[in-house]
Amino acid sequence: MPIGRVVATERRPNTPHEFHFWTALDAPVGIGTIVRVEGPPTGEGRLATIYGVVVEGFSYTDLQTPLHDVIGADGDPAAATRAPTDRTEIRLYTAHALRHVPDEPLQPVPMGTVHLATEDDIAVALRMDGYLRAGQHTGIPIGVYRSGTMQAPIYLDADFLLGPEAAHLNISGVSGLATKTSAVEWLLSSIFAHFPAQKGSVAAVCFNVKGPDLCFLDQLSEKLDDADRALYEAAGVPAEPFQHVEYFAPWTARGHALATLRSNAALSHNVHPLSWGLREVLQYAEVLLNKDDVDAKADALIDFIRERVVNQEFSDPILPRAHTVRSFSDLEQWFRDVLRGMESRNAETWRTHHVATIRKVRNRLTNISTRCRGLVTDDGTSNDLPFGSFKDRAVYVIDVASSEEDAQDLIFARVVSQLREQLERRTLGVDHVVVFVDELNKYAPSDGPDTYVRQMLLDIAERGRYLGLVLFAAQQFRSQVHRRVVGNCGTALFGRMDMDELATPGYATLAPATRIKLSTLDKGQLMVRHPHFAQPVFVRFPRPAVLGGREGVERFPAEPEPSLEVAVTRTLRALDPSVTLEWVKQAIVAAPEDDVLRARNRTLQARPEDVKAYFRAQFRSRVQAESVGARPASLPLAGAGGDDPYGF
Amino acid sequence: MGPTYPPSGGAASVRDALRAVRQAGAAEAASEPPLELRLVAPEPPRLQRAEPLEGDAVRVRRVPGDPVVGIAAFLDGIQESRVIAHWPGGIPLVHGTVAAAVRLRRSRTLVAWRSDSVRVERALFVPRAAVGEAAWDALGAECDVRDTLARGEEGPWHPQEFTARALSAVQRRRESAETVCAELWCAEGDGPLFVDGGIAAVGAAAHSTRAIGVVKSHRTLYVDGDALPVVLALAAGERTTAFTVTSPRRAPVASWYLRLREPAAHDALWGLVRVEAALDGATAERADLVSRWLLAERAPVSLPDPRWGAMAYGVRLTEEYLRAVTR
Structure with a gap:
């Protein structure tokens, strides 16, 4: 009719x-x-x-x-x-x-x-018939289109969502309406359920940038109602939380606990520390050093340190002894000896590097461990994502919500770089990785300085699809994100939008009524743009089957940061259940706190057979590391001497 | 020229008629306004005494009770005539379209009553004796043609006489279409039919209690000099007592004046209608009830039609419908 x-x-x-x-x-x-x-x-x-x-x-x-x-x-x-x-x-x-x-x-x-x-008409209208054919099905349900009593699942083409034809997804919407994060959680569930076997394996790396948003992806939500379950059924996606989730978070500044709201003991089994030593950080020093800091001379010195000094024995006539730099403490000691050697020889340059450049690089590098305290260790111990053994359909959440901006940038840059390198070498463990980043306007703003992180996001957006590195990014205001980043996203989702945002030129192609509808969308509604769809379409999606952040912290309240003894006990007990608080108290008695934390970190990194023995051994060997803060405030300038403080 | 349905069809569309006149060798006319707008030959205003039916003189009577919805359907007709060509000798060939329809009110919306209650007719109106048999046959071979002259009538004719005759012929066809519709309703319809115009000339409808005629124009006022002030002074919601309208070629009907709206800044006849109803059963109570029905039709107003003061919205909708189906 x-x-x-x-x-x-x-x-x-x-x-x-x-x-x-x-x-x-x-x-x-x-x-x-x-x-x-x-x-x-x-x-x-x-x-x-x-x-x-x-x-x-x-x-x-x-x-x-x-x-x-x-x-x-x-x-x-x-x-x-x-x-x-x-x-x-x-x-x-x-x-x-x-x-x-x-x-x-x-x-x-x-x-x-x-x-x-009709449902068949929808498939033809949206050109879904091209990728929903039996045997060549690459459809990923994004939601359900409803008209009256008819409802039809809407599919995205995996070749255009996760590459190689096109890739990346961008989602915009005002905050607080459970749209952006919920939609990504739902879509990841859908991808995991429908990603075609012939396209290989897929995993997700999610950066939790605010609160407890992504902290409970392995817990079932209690808010699902019949309507949600009907949507899951219509889309053929199981209404259940993610089966394999691993959490990573830096230590707190004190180092007793991990800086995450997923700190409830009942959920600690899959929460791991994320900490890096000098070697890992130096690879990405550019992230923390802006262009004003790192001129060509400083860059040359950093390269020299990276290539010739770190993780190898280094000798030089001006040095009183051979150095093997493995940690920030070692590096500080090395800088101190180099500067003393130059001073003693009254030299202004060493190996073509001017003393002022050496001092500047020393200052910038050695304070990284302070700026990124909790993430960067002085002693070189490292706990990292399982690069090389990523699992199919696994979600790796990196909780950076409590980290400083510098640390967030460093984490993002290093993780994404590692993903890219390993995907290029096909050694990551999976064929495709979805990287979810919220608050994209913060990391890839349309204006402001050209940062390393923004360049990296541009690189993923423009070249990631060939590698299987896919960016799922969300932000409140799409207009404030670098246009090349959003422009390269093959698929765009829009939740309820702010009218001011809709008044920006990027939305001029939408009809006025469509813009008004966008500004009044209900929870669970999205407008979808996809390369196969000649026009945007509106769909509904169910509540995520995973526990939301707010519900999660109510059900699994975050625990306060424990005392040193309790913190060490908890960490070691995860490796050896026989470890008790009393044993830990005896083992660390009279040891400085830094030494205790260093011993804990090394034990955690080594995961030895005999945890207790290994942990005790750390105190016997007494790692001779000095804290960065212990270095002298300044060294005499070359040429300065006698009583004249100005060197005359 | 037979009735056609669906309405968008037609036995002689303008395109058909133009093709016919071209083939017959007539000169195509420049586009001009319809004859209905050009040839206005109104009858002179006049007063005509009518026989009182309710009492012995025309008096004012306030319609008792609130307006009440009683009208079930609306009947209206339209016509449009255009000179599309000229035959040698200055003889105009006129294309005429007439339409009439009954629109049933259902759930406060007007809908088609039944398929044969919509009449659309199109034809070429030609003075047969003037153009000659050969031309008549040639035109008739291509489209429906109607003779505008009486059989045996001979010239000479004033050139404008042809257009006046054509206009009259079209008007007769429109009245005929309206009559068919009205009689159909009176025979098979259910409830009162609001007829736009009088019912005295609408065949059997003049005798049916299902037909209510509403006349908006008042070139002839059916009152004598004494009663005239009574009619002109009617206030909104007041009517005159009923009287009988008779005419040599029309059926006698009961009639009364009803003021729908206060004339305010308009002339004294603004907002005034003359109602016609069958004489059978034409009591004061019946006149009051019919008046209440008509007062209920004051809303919504028929603006922007200039006749909105006296025009029911249902009539306006029927007119709009007929315009839509004839274009």
Whole structure:
């Protein structure tokens, strides 16, 4: 049964891409409804079928001015409703064409009958028929399209979501409406359930940048209702939390616990420290050093240290002894000896590096362990993501919500670089990795300085699809994100949007009614842009099956940072259940706190057979590391001497 | 010229008629406004005494009770005539379209009553004796043609006489279409039919209690000099007592004046209608009830139609419908 009829006037003609139709007043048509137009036979005798999505709606009567209605009702609004005849009213809709069948010749939409699209029509209209064929199914459900009682799953093409044809996903929406994070959680579940076997394995690395948002991905939500379960069933996605989730977080500044809201003892089994030593950090020193800091001379010195000094024995005539630099403490000691050696020889340069450059690099490098305290260890111990043994359908969450901005940048840069390198070498353990980053406008802003992190995001956006490195990014204001980053995202999702944001030029291609609808979307509704879809479509998605951040911290309250003894006990007990608090107290008695933490970290990194023995051994060997803060405030300048503080 | 349905069809569309006149050798006319707008030959205003039916003189009577919805359907007709060509000798060939329809009110919306309650007719109106048999046959071969002259009538004719005759012929076809619709309703319809115009000339409808005629124009006022002030002074919601309207070629009907709206800054006839109903059963109570029905039709107003003071919205909708289906 037709629900409308295409109309066109000289003032408002139809084009191949836009058409108008009217419906009965009670027709179930609205903004976002997908319709099918059946036109007259073409010259070849084939029926022309055009699919379109409603983007604008109008309603008006034969009233020429509102004053006429006032006159007719004698100024009494109630009288108007008592009129025996309703004014003739029209529901006129504008639709944008999704697809013409046949597609040639591309002609203006004919004056045909309009029908609500069926589930089969939806597949054709959105060109999903090309990737939902049996044996070549690469569809990933993104949600369900609803029209009246009909609902049809909407699929994204995995080749265009996770590469190699196109890739990346960007999601925008105002905060606090459970859209951005929820949509990504849902989509990851959908990817894990539907990612085609022939395309290999897939894992996700999620950066938790605020609060407890992603801290409970392995816990089942209790908020799912029947409607949600129906959506899961329609999409063929199991309504259950992620099966394999690993959490990583830096230590707190004191180092007793991990800096994450997932600190409840009941959930500690899959929470791991994320800490890096000198070797790991020096590879990404550029992240923490801005261009004003690192000129060509400083860069040369850093390269020299990286290539010739770190993790090898280094000797030089100006040094009193050979150095093997493995930690920030070692590096500080090395700098001190180099500067003393130069001083003793009254030299302004050493190996072409000027003393001022050496001092600057020393200052910038050695304070990294202070700026990134908790993440960067003085002693060189390292706990990292399981690069090389990533598991299929696993989620690796890196909780950086409590970290300083520098540490966040460093974590992001190093993790993503490692992912890229290992994907290039095919040694990561999986074929595709989805990297989810929230608050993208902070990491890849449209304006501001050109940072290392932004360059890295640009690189992923522009080249990641060939490697299987896929960026899922979210932000409140898409207009504030670098246009090359969002421009390279093949798929874009939009939740409820702020009207001010919708007024920016990036949304000018949307019809006014579509923009208004975007500003009033309910929770669980999205507008989807995808390379196969000629026009954006609106879908519904269910609540994530995982425990939300707010629910999670209520059910699993974060625990306060424990004392040193308790912290060590908990860590070691994870390796050896026989470790007790009393034993730890005895083992660390009289040991400085830094030494205890260093011993704990080394034990954690080594994961020895005999945990107790290994832990005790750390105190016997007494790692001779000095804290960065212990170095002298300044050294005499070359040439300065005698009593004259100015060196004259 | 037979009735056609669906309405968008037609036995002689303008395109058909133009093709016919071209093939017959007539000169195509420049596009001009419809004859209905050009040839206004109104009858002179006049007063005509009518026989009182309710009492012995025309008096004012306030319609008792509130307006009440009683009208079930609306009948209206339209016509449009255009000179599309000229035959040698200055003889105009006129294309005429007439339409009439009954629109049923259902759930406060007007809908088609039944398919044969919509009448659309199109034809070429030609003075047969003037153009000659050969031309008549040639035109008739291509489209429906109607003779505008009486059988056996002979010239010479004033050139404007042809257009006046054509206009009259079209008008008769429109009245005929309206009559068919009205009689159909009176025979098979359910409830009162609001007829736009009088019912005295609408065949059997003149005798049916299902037909209510509402006349908006008042070139002839059916009162004598004494009663005239009574009619002109009617206030909104007041009517005159009923009287009988008779005419040599029309059926006698009961009639009364009803003021729908206060004339305010308009002339004294603004907002005034003359109601026609069958004489059978034409009591004071019936006139009051019919008046209440008509007062209920004041809303919504028919603006922007200039006749909105006396025009029911249902009539306006029917007119709009007929315009839509004839274009």
